[in-house]
């Protein structure tokens with residue numbers, strides 16, 4: 630059988646990026662997805678918003694739901710201070726296999742723990758397995774109908790603290806309407822919408838930043 634889109638993306642990174650240089654890995658993926666074949670990375674435009682929120686939060690512990698090929702994992706991990714950790718959860722083993730190689734190519738494997746499995750099963754195990762007290766930052770980019778149940782699960786497992794920042798991708802396209810209702814109507818969150826575009830297109834999309842108030 631032929632290669633998959635993630636495998637072709639990995640080939641493009643190995644061909645066009647410099648080992649150990651996260652910026653070149655990000656550029657190689659963006660070039661490939663803009664000019665060769667589209668893929669569901671957060672992308673360069675929404676990526677700049679992700680970068681600015683991350684720089685503002687400067688998290689010691691960060692969680693990503695939905696690794697895919699590791700593009701946003703690399704974007705996040707490259708900005709983490711020494712000693713900070715990023716845990717990323719991916720459901721699809723084929724995606725996870727490519728992501729591990731892209732994260733390693735960027736030289737960021739020591740900052741990232743990639744865990745395979747459904748977020749709903751793994752979130753309750755975060756404390757015992759990884760010694761996490763709470764997360765400073767959460768990037769939601771997995772199944773859009775999992776955003777609400779997993780946010781509630783993070784609350785119930787005591788994994789959010791006063792000031793934890795949640796940043797959700799795709800709140801317009803494909804859309805996460807229940808999530809927007811949840812965080813915008815809850816007294817426990819202070820939310821802000823960052824208007825942007827769906828990766829590599831002119832279609833509207835955006836990121837929702839929500840601060841947990843405790």
Ligand SMILES: Nc1ncnc2c1ncn2CCOCCNC(=O)c1cc(-c2ccc(F)cc2)cc(O)c1O
Pocket residue numbers: 669670671694695696697718719720721746747748749770771772773775798799802803827828
């Ligand atoms: N740990 C976990 N637990 C449960 N489930 C999990 C999981 N880890 C992964 N999954 C499975 C879902 O992973 C991929 C989720 N992402 C998207 O679906 C996505 C889709 C588009 C898109 C597609 C087509 C269009 F036309 C327009 C837009 C754009 C995006 O930016 C997207 O992020």
Ligand SMILES: [Mg+2]
Pocket residue numbers: 669670671770798799
């Ligand atoms: Mg996305």
